[in-house]
Amino acid sequence: MITIQDIAYVRSGTADLETAVGFAVDMVGLELVERTEDRAFLRADNRHHCLSFVAGEAGVLASAFTLADEDQLADAETELAAAGLTVTRGDKAAAVDRHVREFIAFEDPFGNVVELVVDQKEVPTPVNFARAAGITEFGHICLDAPDVRAAHKFWTRHFSMKVSDWIGDAACLMRFDPVHHKMAVFKGAGPGLCHMNFQVASIDDVMRSWHFLVDNGIEIEQGPGRHPQSGAVFLYFKGPEGLTYEYSYGVRRIEDDDAWRVRYFDPSEPDAIDMWRGPTNRCASQPQLRGLAAG
Numbered sequence: 001m002i003t004i005q006d007i008a009y010v011r012s013g014t015a016d017l018e019t020a021v022g023f024a025v026d027m028v029g030l031e032l033v034e035r036t037e038d039r040a041f042l043r044a045d046n047r048h049h050c051l052s053f054v055a056g057e058a059g060v061l062a063s064a065f066t067l068a069d070e071d072q073l074a075d076a077e078t079e080l081a082a083a084g085l086t087v088t089r090g091d092k093a094a095a096v097d098r099h100v101r102e103f104i105a106f107e108d109p110f111g112n113v114v115e116l117v118v119d120q121k122e123v124p125t126p127v128n129f130a131r132a133a134g135i136t137e138f139g140h141i142c143l144d145a146p147d148v149r150a151a152h153k154f155w156t157r158h159f160s161m162k163v164s165d166w167i168g169d170a171a172c173l174m175r176f177d178p179v180h181h182k183m184a185v186f187k188g189a190g191p192g193l194c195h196m197n198f199q200v201a202s203i204d205d206v207m208r209s210w211h212f213l214v215d216n217g218i219e220i221e222q223g224p225g226r227h228p229q230s231g232a233v234f235l236y237f238k239g240p241e242g243l244t245y246e247y248s249y250g251v252r253r254i255e256d257d258d259a260w261r262v263r264y265f266d267p268s269e270p271d272a273i274d275m276w277r278g279p280t281n282r283c284a285s286q287p288q289l290r291g292l293a294a295g
């Protein structure tokens with residue numbers, strides 16, 4: 001069993017580094033911590049970065065989680081290889097490029113590239129947010145997979161994850177600490193990053209960002225709304241090259257694992273994702289959510 005400490009980062013390719021960085025800074029509000037000719041690193045909290053862009057082909061390159069130390073990394077390598085996965089150990093240059101001390105990479109059974117890292121660099125200075133979006137931290141990573149039930153089996157068999165809630169066969173929200181979910185899998189045609197989430201300090205921040213993004217012509221995919229699973233007030237919006245961002249406020253914590261009863265939400269119900277039954281544009285990119293559209 002591989003014990004996950006935390007989420008670490010999303011690493012994404014981009015065919016237009018300037019535009020990708022401009023959006024992450026000016027619209028999302030992240031701090032640009034480092035920029036080279038072909039790389040950009042952005043942060044939302046004390047992690048050195050939670051999002052990096054690599055110039056090249058557009059599309060997510062990896063989603064990363066933190067493990068406690070090298071011994072756990074070595075054990076993870078052994079366990080995943082024994083499960084039949086191809087596991088690669090990152091070399092020194094690749095680790096430096098990720099601002100971690102060591103890492104391994106593998107593809108989950110659906111083709112999502114996952115990196116497990118040790119010693120992600122911490123930046124103790126306060127985040128110099130590019131705009132006052134109210135971001136408090138990098139909140140969660142949500143992957144796509146064609147078979148959510150099989151994904152749940154994979155992530156709970158090999159990793160310290162537990163399901164918090166199901167949305168039929170359309171989504172599985174999982175936790176590895178008291179936060180309702182820091183990892184989720186949504187049904188998709190293939191592998192992919194469904195979205196990356198940033199927690200914000202208040203409902204006001206969600207609403208202010210909604211107006212700000214609309215005023216700037218940004219495509220709102222869904223929200224403002226309230227997720228019945230975590231209870232969080234959310235807003236999904238689309239960045240360049242199809243990268244979906246989410247702000248949310250008020251995620252539930254599950255302090256007593258034994259007392260938690262996993263719930264099942266019916267994806268065909270209009271309030272399965274949004275208790276407020278607001279409109280959604282997510283259906284265009286995620287046909288499996290069509291049943292979730294209001295009205």
Ligand SMILES: O=C/C=C/C(C(=O)O)=C(/O)C(=O)O
Nearest residue numbers: 142184227229230231232273
């Ligand atoms: O579709 C349901 C989404 C639920 C939540 C939540 O309960 O907070 C998410 O954040 C999500 O996975 O987007």
Ligand SMILES: [Fe+2]
Nearest residue numbers: 140142197246
């Ligand atoms: Fe989310």
